[in-house]
Amino acid sequence: MTGDANPGHERHMTEKIRWGILGTGRIAGAFAQGLKFLPDANLKAVGSRTHAAADHFGNLYDIPRRHASYEALAADPDIDVVYIATPHTLHHDNTILCLEAGKAVLCEKPFAINKTQSENMIAVARRKGLFLMEAMWTRYIPAVIELQKLLSLDVIGDIRMMEANIGFCAKYDPSNRFFNPELGGGSLLDIGVYPIALSYLLLGPPARITAMADIGRTGVDERASVTFGYPEGRLAVLNFSVTTDMTNDAVIFGTKGWIRIHSPVHRPHRLTVTKKVIPDAALSRLPEIVKRLSRIPVLTPIKNLLMSRREGSLIFPIKGNGYNYEAAEVMGCLRKGKLESARMTLDETRSIIDTMDQIRALWGLKYPCEH
Numbered sequence: 074m075t076g077d078a079n080p081g082h083e084r085h086m087t088e089k090i091r092w093g094i095l096g097t098g099r100i101a102g103a104f105a106q107g108l109k110f111l112p113d114a115n116l117k118a119v120g121s122r123t124h125a126a127a128d129h130f131g132n133l134y135d136i137p138r139r140h141a142s143y144e145a146l147a148a149d150p151d152i153d154v155v156y157i158a159t160p161h162t163l164h165h166d167n168t169i170l171c172l173e174a175g176k177a178v179l180c181e182k183p184f185a186i187n188k189t190q191s192e193n194m195i196a197v198a199r200r201k202g203l204f205l206m207e208a209m210w211t212r213y214i215p216a217v218i219e220l221q222k223l224l225s226l227d228v229i230g231d232i233r234m235m236e237a238n239i240g241f242c243a244k245y246d247p248s249n250r251f252f253n254p255e256l257g258g259g260s261l262l263d264i265g266v267y268p269i270a271l272s273y274l275l276l277g278p279p280a281r282i283t284a285m286a287d288i289g290r291t292g293v294d295e296r297a298s299v300t301f302g303y304p305e306g307r308l309a310v311l312n313f314s315v316t317t318d319m320t321n322d323a324v325i326f327g328t329k330g331w332i333r334i335h336s337p338v339h340r341p342h343r344l345t346v347t348k349k350v351i352p353d354a355a356l357s358r359l360p361e362i363v364k365r366l367s368r369i370p371v372l373t374p375i376k377n378l379l380m381s382r383r384e385g386s387l388i389f390p391i392k393g394n395g396y397n398y399e400a401a402e403v404m405g406c407l408r409k410g411k412l413e414s415a416r417m418t419l420d421e422t423r424s425i426i427d428t429m430d431q432i433r434a435l436w437g438l439k440y441p442c443e444h
């Protein structure tokens with residue numbers, strides 16, 4: 074089900090949309106900055122576990138209403154939509170708290186710890202007739218939208234394979250959210266979700282899954298490799314880590330060439346398209362010529378030219394800090410009375426979480442909240 078009109082949100086057609094931010098950590102600050110690039114957004118409230126943090130954050134980002142609990146933020150009658158910026162394990166309860174209080178919700182990635190949680194959240198949004206979206210910001214970045222256009226224009230032919238690598242070396246601290254199982258630590262939920270969401274965008278849900286992880290000192294996946302298989306032999310190879318710096322890029326291989334999504338793949342602005350000058354199909358119509366050319370040494374440069382590739386880079390600048398695009402999508406949906414984003418439907422979000430459940434099952438990795 075995608076985005077039925079919600080007549081209760083008609084007033085959003087004319088007025089600024091009033092945001093509240095739940096949590097005051099690193100990403101909450103980046104999102105608050107992102108909202109500043111949107112003239113029709115009004116960052117009105119922040120909620121924290123402590124008054125001091127809410128006040129500090131409010132001062133930093135010029136937010137008038139500061140709440141000393143998440144419950145008080147959810148109950149604030151002066152906000153339309155809440156952005157959830159707490160650790161993964163809290164997304165479920167925080168999202169449901171806000172939905173039950175009648176607020177639309179943009180929830181950070183990963184949307185939930187597991188499929189059951191994601192289904193609960195989606196069920197509440199649908200029951201209440203409220204907008205809900207996973208903050209998979211990459212989906213709304215201009216280069217990613219342009220990438221899809223290039224692929225639909227058959228620039229590299231049929232996709233046969235893709236690979237993506239995303240990783241960084243987090244300072245080891247068993248208590249922080251990268252390593253702490255109580256907070257849903259590990260690379261899969263934190264950054265593996267990006268290449269997985271990219272593979273969904275390009276190839277849909279996988280038909281087959283293999284996965285291997287290095288389970289680290291705190292019992293969560295510090296590094297992992299996942300392979301997805303699709304109908305007609307397509308493959309995706311995805312690597313991610315919270316303990317290794319990686320190239321943070323992706324390559325999509327087609328029958329006529331390939332496209333590189335340059336780093337950072339979760340917020341890209343540059344694509345390089347590499348095309349065969351003469352596609353395989355055309356070459357196969359000239360087998361004799363090619364064969365003859367390869368036998369005559371002096372003509373090798375000509376053969377190389379025929380077989381060579383043309384390459385060009387395309388730049389798609391990011392206006393703002395990147396988070397403004399997902400926020401603009403939320404506001405566009407609210408103004409149209411949509412209950413979900415067509416670019417990142419709740420069914421797709423749920424399917425991605427389901428796939429991550431299947432990957433964790435292969436590793437035998439469960440979080441304490443699942444026991």
Ligand SMILES: NC(=O)c1ccc[n+]([C@@H]2O[C@H](COP(=O)([O-])OP(=O)(O)OC[C@H]3O[C@@H](n4cnc5c(N)ncnc54)[C@H](OP(=O)(O)O)[C@@H]3O)[C@@H](O)[C@H]2O)c1
Nearest residue numbers: 096097098099100101121122126158159160161181182183
């Ligand atoms: N889209 C992106 O680019 C991106 C980037 C980074 C993170 N994220 C996602 O955003 C979420 C938060 O990440 P973050 O890096 O912002 O985390 P963070 O810096 O640790 O901040 C998390 C905030 O959540 C609140 N919180 C509530 N219970 C907590 C607990 N038990 N431990 C720690 N914090 C708690 C705190 O705010 P109060 O003290 O004010 O209540 C804290 O400041 C994660 O789910 C992550 O996957 C997304």
